[in-house]
Amino acid sequence: MKFYIKLVFLFLVTLIQACSSVGQNNDSSSVGQLIIAEPLPINYKSEVAIARLSEVISRAEITDVQKAQLYYDRGVIYDSVGLRSLARLDFNLALRLKPDLVDAYNFIGIHYTQLQEFPQAYDAFDSTIELAPEHDYAYLNRGVALYYGGRAELAVEDLDYFYGKQDNDPYRVLWLYLAERDVDAVKALQNLTKRAQLVSDNNWAKDIIDLFLGDVEQNQFLRQVPRGVQSSQELTERLCEAYFYLGKYNQFAGQMNAAANFFKLSMSTNVYEFVEHRYAKLELELMRADFQSRVNAQPQN
Template identity: 30%
Template sequence: MNVKKISKVLVSPFFLLVIFVFGFFKVATCQVNDTDSAEDLYNRGYRYLSADKEKAIDLLTQSIKKDSTLANAYYHRGITYFKLGEFEKALSDFNKTYELSPDLSIIYMYKGFAQRNMGNISKAVESFSNYISLNPTDTSAYSYILRGKMKYELGDFNGAVNDYNMATKLKPFEEKYNYYKFVAFKEAGYYKEALKSVNNLIEVNPDFYGYYFYKGNVFQNLNYYDSAVYMYNIAIIKNYQNPDSYFYRAQSYEKLEKYNKALEDYNTAIALNNTDGSFYSKRGNCKYLMGNKDEACEDWDVAGSLGYYEDFDKVKSVCN
């Protein structure tokens, strides 16, 4: 069989059985003979890919020594190197694969993965771009997401969002693609755009409490505290055991000067998670606004003991 190109052949079940038994015997004995052809070594290495990566690399390397034009041997050895975290070796094999099989566009994706893991973000963007130029309507759209994430790391926010938009156009109901776009908008402070994105997420998955929680956070960022409370209410109905929903609803109640409701939510958040210093610190702030100085100081002190010091200066200025 010619393995320089990936191909499909039709063979009889009996022939497959013979090949399997013969192949299994050779793998089991782990013997390499001088008479083994490059294709024999490649096929044996291929069978080892899942069972023993180091052995697979050894056999694929021997096949390459016998025939340096086996594109598939470089390709699978590169993927195996990548899985073992040897990214420079993987990239070298991917480059050789492309040299031998320039029509194999998927190699650009693997080159991008390797470059990303080596910290070469700009080169990763270039590799993903090469893949996209050859497959502009790849229905998985994953290449746009990957390139978008790389652009975001480089500070190219608009470029990242453009890629996320393309991904969601190709796969409008792909939940994680819409989520990536939402996160990009929110982290960049584009809250109105983030609001549209989280609405898309709710449309895709209306049962997940987290999207209502995220929408509440966006409303809070926009100072729409009544709307934030409403979203946190839905999040709590869908998952009453998530402490963050109570914690953030408490902050919205506080902004609305509904201190009793805020205090009740802080208490619930702490009952669900008593190891988060920020919960005690914010409850201390609420108690202080309600005129409970001593209890506020106790909460700020607990927050500090848990490693949260954002409001700890108040212990010195207010409590002493």
């Protein structure tokens, strides 16, 4: 019970700080516009599936190839409920039994990216692409790894390839913009303006693009987030994305406290499978490291 009370208290502190930061960046009406997500609960079907797969793996007489697939399948479920270490263990076990299991390499690369072990991430994605050159999402994931690894120009190449496969996808547009911005912010904004024209206004994520373009204010964006939502889960998933990109938006504006709070709010949704949730924690870690390096660089009295 003490742990639960402490957890609630910390969440409320984070919420108050986020509201305060938004209010400072815009106006007091932002507090009323901030929508708090209801964290997604773990699906009981996932728990049952993990138990059944574990039983089959331990008891059934199956081939190594079949066991590799089961390890992979269980790893995917572990990943979907946020059990990253168990997922990574299963993916590695799967690859020991079946070294050409493409999707296992892709997942391991994502996990290495989250751990900031970038060379290992690049190797994993390279293996994925070598085994399956048309694996589009390996290019996305390698591009994201290169972006966070400080190799923006190479990231642009991968993300541009991924974008070219579906140029009306707002998320492909956004990630390409993030990478391009690290190379040339002015040109990146020009490219974002052109690419935005191919994205349907009926896609809610077009609002995110408009936010970065400056076509909507942060308050207006917050008001529009729940538009057209049909369920609590859909709202939570949308907020996971909205919080993350609000974090990047405030980060670019130099509002680091607000950015950090939005990344925390994205993590609080528990939408573990979303790219935005995966990298919200990494964003926070990189911000803390940058802050600490600045502190250490200051002359000592």
